[in-house]
Amino acid sequence: MAEKMHLKLTVNGKPVEALAEPRELLIHVLRERLEITGPHIGCETSHCGACTVDMDGRSVKSCTVLAAQAQGAQITTIEGIGTPDALHVLQEMFREHHGLQCGFCTPGMITRAWRLLQENPDPTEEEVRFGMSGNLCRCTGYQNIVKAILAAAAELNAAKEAAQ
Amino acid sequence: MNEMTPSREERTANLKGTGCARKRVEDARFTQGKGNYVDDVKLPGMLFGDFVRSPHAHARVTSIDPAAALALPGVVAVLTAKDLEPLNLHWMPTLAGDRQMVLADGKVLFQGQEVAFVVAEDRYIAADAVDLVEVEYEDLPVVVDPYKALEDDAPVLREDLEGQDEGAHGPRRHHNHIFRWEAGDREAAEAAIGGSEVVVSERIYYQRTHPCPLETCGCVASMDKVNGKLTVRGTFQAPHVVRTVASLLSGIDEHNIRVISPDIGGGFGNKVGVYPGYVCAIVASIVTGVPVKWVEDRMENLMATAFARDYWMDGTISATKDGRITGLKAHVIADHGAFDACADPTKFPAGFFHICTGSYDIPAAHVAVDGVYTNKAPGGVAYRCSFRVTEAAYMIERLIEILAAKLDMDAAELRRINFIKADQFPYQSALGWEYDSGDYHTAWEKALRAVGYEGLRAEQAQRIADFKAGKTRKLLGIGLTHFTEIVGAGPVKNCDILGMGMFDSCEIRIHPTGSAIARLGTISQGQGHATTFAQILASETGIPADQITIEEGDTDTAPYGLGTYGSRSTPVAGAATAMAGRKIRAKAQMIAAYLLEVHDDDLEWDVDRFAVKGATERFKTMAEIAYAAYNQAIPGIEPGLEAVSYYDPPNMTYPFGAYICVMEIDVDTGEHGIRQFYALDDCGTRINPMVIEGQVHGGLTEALAIAMGQEIAYDDIGNVKTGTLMDFFLPTAWETPNYTTDWTETPSPHHPIGAKGVGESPNVGGVPAFSNAVHDAFRAFGLTQSHMPHDHWRIWKIAHDLGLHG
Incomplete structure (x- = not known):
């Protein structure tokens, strides 16, 4: 097992940190390490878009983005788009x-x-x-x-x- | 009545009951990312399972060496058939009366078959370990063609069945034969066809495809050794059946097993079956004592969990020369893959294929279906249809078109003169069904008028003339379909799954303050049950739908039911819901009579209350009655206000519809464009028009996929050629057209509220509508039959073979 990276990124406006292997995909870090389960896994080949998140102002399929590529990035997921009291x-x-x-x-x-x-x-x-x-x-x-x-x-x- | 009392109309509207386009209560959590799907489940200490799968379609497994995998840090266990054998779990029974390997027992029979199950601390380690398990294979000859599988010298696929001449559905006629199943009167059909003026026969193939819900299959098994309780959360369209099967297989008492279907990301039939992944996760949890998650990836989903269709249908239809249909017969070779794991009611190994007389009054008919083993994945589920009904509808709707061409008759007219007439219902079909209700002519004329049918035919004739004159390279196809479905399985007297009768259930508890919870034996996978079942109850009990919680999918709390597939939720569980609501009302009437000091018979039901006949200013609302049920002693009546109903439907329901697709086809590129799609559905009483329309849009898009591009294809040595979403066609927003929906309403006479179910109609009717449009475009140039999927290359090939490329 490779040494873990110290990831620092901003998710839904909040700075977060996580330790992850360099090979880990952004979707797995979001779902398993940061417990942000809004984005889903439908294909793991970039076709279905269930894992779509916003990264630095662009839509990305987080199943084919390495978490390492998101180092320092601004990520928005469905959880950051509205709140129960103020839906988008x-x-x-x-x-x-x-x-x-x-x-x-x-x-x-x-x-x-x-x-x-x-x-x-x-x-x-x-x-x-x-x-x-x-x-x-x-x-x-x-x-x-x-x-x-x-x-x-x-x-x-x-x-x-x-x-x- | 004083002036403050809301009117009947206001009180009715307030209920948001049957007929209301009520917004969905499910949407709040889904739009905010707060759904709870199986892969969202995270339990303390949870391990991850992953499969070593066979790269070969047919091979002997000579050795499995897990040593290197087990040496990898983080790997907890590697299970093989040898480990499961002492538990008698290396094989498991299928829903179709066959058995299936859980893990490869000496050989593999299809590419992607489960060979070993790796359990590790996270999904990455599990995937690494899968690569480290060393499996030695010895190739065996592969059979992917069901006709070749039936040749005398074909290799024996199922050596475990050698010498067994009797299968679960009668005699086996060959070592790769599974069953023959027949319906109708062969002699009568052959006599009718033999004496007819016009006969057409055609081989019609409905290709192998896959339901491919956006969420794949998976589960989290959790054995609590302290309390002896096994909890399995998973993608189950029939959680109670899974509980019973798990109990029978594991030996754990059924009360110690809790099966939970959390939110399900689409099912379409894919999540009816019991898969090796579930069994292995359960065993792994029992062995390790901690929760084990297994979630398949998309490639595994397409390669190994249940496929649909794969029916080779030889159909013959006969008629008088003026177009009166006289007879129908069909013989089907059904490719079931390596194990017969079809999900059909036990007594119907070919499902309800014998609905294939369709919407037509055909006096004599016979069908025979032969199930065959091949080196392909097992399955045969009803992909957004009742059991084998799409295959049946496709065959008859193609045969009608082919017969119309032979008769040189308009296909709309041929249908019109052969429809079962409204006054013939209930109608006994030649293949043994009793159609409950219908008014096909009314629906048909409405559809033809809506699209301006005569005008379309005139335009088509002009287009053909222009094409022949070299003025255009585009043809126009008008795809007609009038389908009749058979859904709502089904009467316990002849419908069961693994011996469990196909009733369904609803249990209602009215709370003291007048709101309620109802639990059902079904499970929504997107159909919106929490919204629509509350509407049925609102109309029955007078409690506003917004004050009714609907809960499904937890076997510890929900009453036993057979689950959601085959459009059975509304016909069966919806009926149970209405009946349970009526039981609530019956007790409420007695309580109201006591409170109002009148006889029960002196009361009448009025939307949300019981009122004294002739003195309606004296009434008790359901909320008042509910409170009384809990707060005062009423002589002769038990406290509380609850009811449960188990509904055994007396018959199936028979939704129908008229679909018309107008398609432009580019002869030189094979591309198509859908100019118009009109869908008229008659699903009986309409519970929620918004939800119905949504179901129709979705089902039509799945039909578009199947007709125009979707297939699970194999090469000659059994490699799956369509194992990813790059190769397996799912339409995007870009290639999906807008649909126009319409309706007529012919209630089912035997359903408590007259509802028939709709979710699958658009797939059943949509596929022939799209396919008939392609065929119709080329009818003037002599095309009889071209197999689906009609992708660009295949359409180009049709044009090429007809000599249209000059």
Whole structure:
């Protein structure tokens, strides 16, 4: 067993530390060492996106990022996107538009959508479909996920306009 | 009634009962990352299990040396068949009456088969140790083609069955034969077909595929040696059945076993079976005395846990020259892989394949199914369908299209003239089913009108003319389907799993302050039971759905039930829920009568209360009644307000639907584009329209996957060619179309609230709709049948073989 690394990173705004082997994947460090179990493991080959987290402002599949690569990084997971008392509008819209069923893909979906709407605050349906194509869902057929994300974008934009 | 009293309508709306598009109560935890799936379970001292798997499809295992693995720090144990044999757990019974190796016992029979189970302190060490276990193999000839498996000189796959001429389902006719199963009247069918003016026969293959839920299978087994209690948390679609099986296999008394299905990340049939991983984790926990987790990775999931379909269907359908269907017969070669681990009710080794007369009034029919062993993974689960119903629906809906072409008739018209008529229900099919209710003509005409069918056919004719004139390279396909499902297994008199009758159950406790908890024998895997079952109860008991907790999946608390698959939750457990609610109401009526000082018969139920007939200002609400049940002595009535119902359904339910897919096909690239998909479902009484629509979207997308690209493919020596999500097609948001959903509502006459179930309809009807669209695009150029999946290359090949590339 290789010597463990001392990892320091920021997860959901909080500085955290962990000892991990250099070969450990970010998803395992998050789930097993930091007990952040929102991101899930669906394929371990970067296809399904259940493990999607935000790393330094980009969506990444944490099943194929070494934890060592996250040294010093700012990580946001589903746990950091809203709180029970103040849900993010995406979380509300996924419920409102029935954008989830078994819930296994949902944390990755919302985390990806959260970044997508920062990259492109006013996307077309086609842009949402393309922008979400790295995240697989087996239950919903995507139609209501797309609807939820478009509704969230509209609401966020309306709030922005109201604030101006 | 004073002015402050809410109206009936307001009180009804407040219940959020049956018919309400109620938002889901599950969503709060899932959208915040607070689901609790099996891989989230972390227990003190927990170890991790991982499998050494066979790289060969058929080989003798000559030696297994775990020494190097055991020498690795952090490795606790390596289990092989030799270790399991003294416990008699090196083999286990399958749900289909066969037996299956838990760990390779002398030989392996499919690639990915479990050979040894490594137990280590973390998943990385376990994976390292898997590589260090040295296994010597001696290749044996591989059989992946079920027809070749039945040749006289085919290698014997199941040496353990040598000399056994009798299987679980009757005589075995060959050393690789599992069973023959038949339904209908062969002589009558052959006579009808022989005397017909038009006969078409076709071999239709429904390829091997896999349910592939986003969460793979897994469990955490935890043996508490102090209390003698075994707890197993896992991805179980039928937790009570797992408990019974675990007890029978381990010898641990059933009351000392607790099986918990936590949140399940999709099932679609994959999580019905009992897998070697569960057995090994349990044994490892018993041996080590600490919890052991096993969670398979995606490749293991696709290679080793239950596949679906793999049916070679030779169908023959006959008709008069004006299109009246006279007979149907089918013979199926069913590739079951290395062990018969199909998940079907015991007496139905080919499931309900004999629903294959579909929506049509066919006077004579016969089917025969031969199950065959090959060197492929075991399984044969119902992937988002009732048992083998997708195969049946696909066959009849393809045969209808082929017959229409032969008759030179419009396929919509051919269906119309052969549908079972509304006044024929309950309808006795030639293959032995009693269809409960239906109105196919109404659904069909509504669907055809909705898509502008005549206009589409005119456009298609113009497109063909343009294509022939060199003005376009795109063809238009109109894929029609009218399917009839059979779900809700099933009546205990003929449906069981491992001897357990396929009833289901609900237990309700009304709390003193008028809220409630209900527990069921089923388990949601995304269907939203916590939302919809509360709606059924709200309508039955008058307690608002928001004040009812639904709990499933813990065998220590939930009443015994057979679980969730085959769209059985609503037809069976939903019925139990309604019946238990009615028991609550019956007792509530007696309490209300006492409180109001009237006779029981002088009361009438009114949404959420019992009121005195003719004096409705005198009433007791269910909340008031509940309080009284706990706070005062009522002569002749026990305290408390609880009920339990075990529901044995008198019949299956028969949901149906009309689907139309309009598809553009590029002849030169083989690419397709779905321009329109219209789905009309009739699932009887609709409990939650939002949830129904969600189920339809999801099922159609799984159908899209199967029809257009998904398969578990093997090469000639049994290597799995589709073991990752790079090769195994799951559609993304990019290639999935928008769907238009619609409905008619024909209640089931025998279900307490008339509901039939819907989760699987879109897969059953969707696959033929997509596939028929592809075929229809090429019908004018002479295409009869091309096997799924219709990926770009295969569609290109159709065009090429028809000479359309010039």
